[in-house]
Amino acid sequence: MGSLNPRKKARLRRKYRVRKRIFGTEERPRLTVFRSARHIYAQIVVDTTGRTLVSASTLEKTFREIRRFESKVKAAEHVGKVLAKRAIEKGITRVVFDRNGFLYHGRVRALSMGAREGGLDF
Numbered sequence: 001m002g003s004l005n006p007r008k009k010a011r012l013r014r015k016y017r018v019r020k021r022i023f024g025t026e027e028r029p030r031l032t033v034f035r036s037a038r039h040i041y042a043q044i045v046v047d048t049t050g051r052t053l054v055s056a057s058t059l060e061k062t063f064r065e066i067r068r069f070e071s072k073v074k075a076a077e078h079v080g081k082v083l084a085k086r087a088i089e090k091g092i093t094r095v096v097f098d099r100n101g102f103l104y105h106g107r108v109r110a111l112s113m114g115a116r117e118g119g120l121d122f
Contacts, residue, residue, distance in 0.1 A: 012101060013101075015100055015101030018100075018101060022096055022098050023047050023096070024046050024095075024098075028094050028095060028096055029044045029045055029046045029053060029096070030045050030046075030047060030096045031043075031083070031097050031112075031115065031120070031122065032045055032100050033100050033102065033108050033111055034100055035076075035102055035107055035108060038058075038072075039057060039058040039059050040072070040079055040107050040111060041055070041058075041079075042055065042056055042057065042079055042083050042111055042115075043055035044092060053087070053092060054083060054086045054087045055083070056079050058076075058079055063078070066078075072107055073106060073107055074110070076107035076108070076114070077113060080110065080111040080112060080114025080116075081117060082118075083111075083114075083115055083118070084118025084119050084120045085118055085119075088119050088120075094121045094122065095115075095120055095121070096122060097112055097122045
């Protein structure tokens with residue numbers, strides 16, 4: 001981990017600890033979340049092949065065209081719903097949630113709740 005910022009180092013430690021137990025298979029791929037200061041990204045990954053099946057983020061053109069969200073939490077919830085819709089179109093209904101070392105709170109929680117509302121099961 002080298003000379004990283006202590007907060008980032010702590011997140012990476014949590015990430016590795018969580019990832020020891022979570023693994024995405026063909027039957028139940030992994031929904032992983034990344035949160036930056038401005039944006040949130042989510043993707044559904046099969047770890048056996050290393051393929052990303054579906055992804056969504058606030059950086060996409062469609063999100064910028066929709067409207068400005070009143071908060072980053074609302075934007076994250078919308079990303080979860082869009083990801084779920086795309087996943088269901090590809091026949092994915094069950095996933096394993098990987099919070100990627102982030103605390104299950106705020107935008108990470110909002111994204112997962114949006115994905116559940118959209119029809120994903122985890």
